[in-house]
Amino acid sequence: MKEWQKETVYQIYPRSFQDSNGDGIGDINGIISRLDYLQNLGIGLIWLTPMYVSPGNDNGYDIADYYQIDPVFGTIDDFERLLNEAHKRDIKIIMDMVLNHTSNENHWFKEALKSKDNPYHDYYIWKDPVDGHEPNNWVSKFSGSAWKYVPELDQYYLHLYDVTMPDLNWRNPKLRNEIFKMLKFWANKGIDGFRLDVINNISKAKDMPNDTFATPLDDGRNFYTNGPHVHEYIHEMYEKVFGPNKFVTVGELSSTPVSEAVKYTNPKRQELSMAFTFHHVKVDYTNGNKWTLGHYKLTDLTSILSKWQVQMNRQGGWNALFWNNHDQPRAISRFTNDEKYRDQSAKLLAMVEFGLQGTPYIYQGDEIAMKNAYFTDISQYNDHESINAYNELIDNGIDKELAIMILQQKSRENARLPMQWNSSKYYGFTTGQPWLKPLHHDDYSVEKVLNMKDNVFNFYKALIFLRKHKAVLVDGEYKLLDANDNSVYSYERSNNNSKIIVMANFTAQEQKRKLAEGFNLILGNYENLQSNEDTVTLRPYESVMFGKKF
Incomplete structure (x- = not known):
């Protein structure tokens, strides 16, 4: 068992985490000022989204200089101080790296x-x-x-992405050597790993044929997703950089089947430590189309999660577990209830995630139940993808009100609101004007949540502790308990010594479910458990974890 398999990763979107100089943009010194907060939470690794020199057409994922920190975030000296201060607290640093494309200003x-x-x-x-x-x-x-x-x-x-982001030619060995040289530069700085952006797109079919457009997924991706040489390219990176530096690596693997994800993450193949896959966060895409006002069925969600749990486990792969990141709207607003049952919903999502096999990721704000932005006008958006999608919706005859509702549900800008630290103006994120201004009224902040009884932060803290100290949560086999239950997600994890059962009520109605004899409550998101003999009554958005030793 690797140490990172039982640790928890905290993702920081630096632009929106903490501003230290009043320019309205989060920065490295702001992150340093919050390291004690993260240490208190119990996290073992920080994933930093890109902070390299960039024109910002895709919020830093368009890199103009791989070797320099963008001055808006600070300096190389600041970054080295961040590394040192994080390592003092036994926190590792994973840098985001974009190797599929660069900025056209590179x-x-x-x-x-x-x-x-x-x-x-x-x-x-x-x-x-x-x-x-x-x-x-x-x-x-x-x-x-x-x-x-x-x-x-x-x-x-x-350019598979923005027109200002040309794709790199990985068939060229000179290009690959330049990339290895650059990765070694950061390794020598003392970082602990990489998160690799859209890494499964770096190998394109040589003849680059037309796609059929038979489905919404036929847009060319059939000829560049998990392309012909992608595994050999990543293995080469492992041999040159990842392996010698004992890096923790996670690949963003959109549109990837389980069989491929296993190849990327089975340690025998020497490629990546773990995989980000996205099938579960596409469960509310209507006929595969993201930009719709979608709805989801719990059985569809649990089926996807279960498939990845079982097949990755049996074939030696490893999942990166998440609900939220900088590219996803807040799950609390999407899959549960961010109003009346806000705290219960945040805890439910946390428990479901931490009970699964894989390495859990917390996206900044999850631990205080941050929710979607609910912007009401397209002028409030900065994100190119969201603005382009809005314009396309309008061109296709969708009225503005519905188009905004779709963005309220699906835009990745929802996750990019500045972190809410306290009750002061702009939530203590900045003393200036924030780069993205929160417009919805929300009185939740770190300051408020930490003063609440049975708060979300402490619930996450408890789950992080359990992950480190209950081996069954790391190595236990997974089993879905009722594939037809469209209200309660129930699953078990078991190894030779113990068994854990998680039950999560994804509805606003009470649900009664049977529980086998001999299980004791480990953790729940309500103060008291309602049970009678072998029956548990789950209140709205209630989640419970039971344990049993053999």
Whole structure:
């Protein structure tokens, strides 16, 4: 059992975590000032989203200089101090790294634009026009064609994401060596691992054919997701960087089946430590379409979670467990009740996550039950993906009110609201004007929650403690107890010494369920358990964890 398998990771979106200088943008010194808070919570690793030099077209995931900290966040010296202060508290640091694409302001791309003969030209993916048009019909994740024409070169470059984010050509060994050199630079700084953005997209089919558009998922991804050489590229990174530095690594693996995720994360293959997959947070996509006012069935959600639990466990893979991150709206607003049963809902989601097999991730604010932004006008959004989606919805005849409701439910901007520290103006995040201003009235903050009885923060703290001290939560086999239950998610974890059962009522109505003899309550999100002989009465959004030793 690896240490990171029983630790908890806390994701920080630096722009929105803590501002130390009043410019309205969170920074490294702000993070340092909150390390004691994170140590108190009990987390073992911090995942930092990108802080490299960037024009910010995709909030830092468009990197212009891999070797420099963006001045808006601080300096290399500040970053080294963060590393030292975190390590003093036995907290490891995982940096986010984007290796599928760069910013078009990156030195490599500026050189690539100069001529086809420039050595950097082949660092990117270029194609000649086909009958005067794009090389194929692939669609950008940010809407529109995935190709951008450059008249001076009479060529198109591929951008699976924003037009300002050209894709790198991993077939070029010179490019790969540049990347290994850069990764070693950060390793030598003393970091503890990487979270690898859209890493399963780095290998594209050589012939790059048209897609069929037979389903919403046929947009080109069939020819670049988990591509032909992706595993050998990642194994090469392991041999050159990850392995020698004993790194903890997590790959973002969108649109990936279990069979592939196992390949990425089975330690025998020497690729990644664990995998972020997203099938469970797409359960409310209507016919696979994100930008709809979707609804979900609990049985669909539990079926997806169970499939990944069972198959990853049996084949030696490892899950990264999460409900929220910087790209997902808040789960409390999406899957439960963020008003009347806010505290119970936050605790329920935490218990369900921490009871599963894998390494749990907390996204900043989960531990105080932060919820969606509920912006009411498109002018309040900064996120390019959300703005593009809104415009496309309007162009397709959706009225503005419904389009805003869809963004309120699905926009990743929901997760990017500044962290709510106290009851002062802008929640103590900044003394200036925040880069993204919270407009909904919300009196929840760290200060308030910590003063509440049986609060969400302490519930997370208890779960983190249990993960470290109950082996069954790490190595126990998973079993779904009732696949047809559309109200209560019940599952068990068991090893040779003990068994744990988790029950979570995802409704606002009481639910009665049977419980086998010999189990004792370990933790619950209500003050007192309501039970009678072998029957448990679960109140609205109640979750309970029972244990039994053999």
